[in-house]
Amino acid sequence: MEEWNMKKFLAVCLCAALAAGTLAACGSNDGGASGGNSGSAKRTAKVIDIDLTDEEYAFGVDKSQPELLEQVNSFIAKIQEDGTLDEIFDRYFGDGEPQPVESAALDTSKDQLVVATNAAFEPFEYMEGENYVGIDMEIAALLAEELGQELVIQNMDFDAVCLSVGQQMCDIAMAGLTVNPEREEYVTFSDTYYQASQRLIVPSDDTTFDDCKTKEDVEAKLAELTSDTKIGVQQGTTGNSYVEGDESFGFPGLNATCQTYKSGSLAVQDMLNNNVQYVIIDAAPAEAITEAINALQ
Known part of the structure; x- marks a missing residue:
């Protein structure tokens, strides 16, 4: 458990390092x-x-937490069935009002749900001041509440999101993720919740x-x-x-x-x-x- 908490603590360092990194791949631009x-x-x-x-969007869960995967899938089914997911969609695709989400500070002494995201992907995750906003962020807040955990959101470059979960620095990736085999090397995908x-x-x-x-x-x-x-x-x-x-x-x-x-x-x-x-x-x-x-x- 001590090793697990230390890995989560290192998430902050990973996020900062990757966010400051230069762009790679074909012809990058700042x-x-x-x-x-x-x-x-x-x-x-x-x-x-x-x-x-x-495409289909899903959440990427830490492979070493199969119980969390079951909880996430049950939660997705619940909010689809009771209309909560449609209400969230309406806040971004209809006439509803988006609900800002606050992130607690990472504290390994607390029972926290640590979410990896890239808050530059409106309407799924983006920033308004110091608050997170977006479809995935509202789902994250409700999921943490359902699990009885404190929500911690780690904002990082998109290509680090699944990696951080694969390295057990975060519990779950919630970042408008399209399901594909390459990402499955790092995470186990939940049931899908959005067609993209x-x-x-x-x-x-x-x-x-x-x-x-x-x-x-x-x-x-x-x-x-x-x-x-x-x-x-x-x-x-x-x-x-x-x-x-x-x-x-x-x-x-x-x-x-x-x-x-x-x-x-x-x-x-x-x-x-x-x-x-x-x-x-x-x-x-x-x-x-x-x-x-x-x-x-």
């Missing part, structure tokens, strides 16, 4: 707004309303995909792109895998150059600065990001 068109403040973005993938997909974001004045009616139409256009075209993605996400190619997802990859960012918002802003041509990210964040950025233009 997400700065340098360069590009000086008139980019007037540009806006739009989402191509066609699903490129068919990838979508393409383009500048509003780009008409390349305007005539597309189906997924195949968009894929055909994307297949024509060369390495001269840059596509922005959030590092470590399914969008990253879609552009680079990933056998575990069944993605062949694109010929375009992949540009990684710490968040989808930074990728879209850089697109409007003419540093990348397109962005690929999950559908719900795509809508939230473009709406927020367009409102500022």
Whole structure:
């Protein structure tokens, strides 16, 4: 137990180190707004309303805690059956009001549920001041209450979320996670709670995909792109895998150059600065990001 608590305590160090790390993978970018068109403040973005993938979100549970997995699955079934999950969805996709979630400080002397997340993925997890907000964060708060534990949220880079759970530094990953075999090396996935997909974001004045009616139409256009075209993605996400190619997802990859960012918002802003041509990210964040950025233009 002492070793287990020490591993949890090290989570803080891991989060800080990874958050400060530089971006990796294909053509990384620190997400700065340098360069590009000086008139980019007037540009806006739009989402191509066609699903490129068919995915399922689930929570990633520590492999050494099978009892927690059972509790999580029972809880998912409960909130699906009693309508609680739909109420949470309505707060982000409908007319409801999001509920901020507070995180306690990590304290190994207490009975705590330690959640790994990346709070740059609206509407599933993001920050408002010092509070966490989002679908996953509200579920996390209710789960901790159900288990009679104090909630601790550890915010880190997305590609560290499953790793931190796999190293037993956190109990569960709740970060808009698409189920795939590669991530199952680190966590055991819960039952699914949300159907997701990838979508393409383009500048509003780009008409390349305007005539597309189906997924195949968009894929055909994307297949024509060369390495001269840059596509922005959030590092470590399914969008990253879609552009680079990933056998575990069944993605062949694109010929375009992949540009990684710490968040989808930074990728879209850089697109409007003419540093990348397109962005690929999950559908719900795509809508939230473009709406927020367009409102500022």
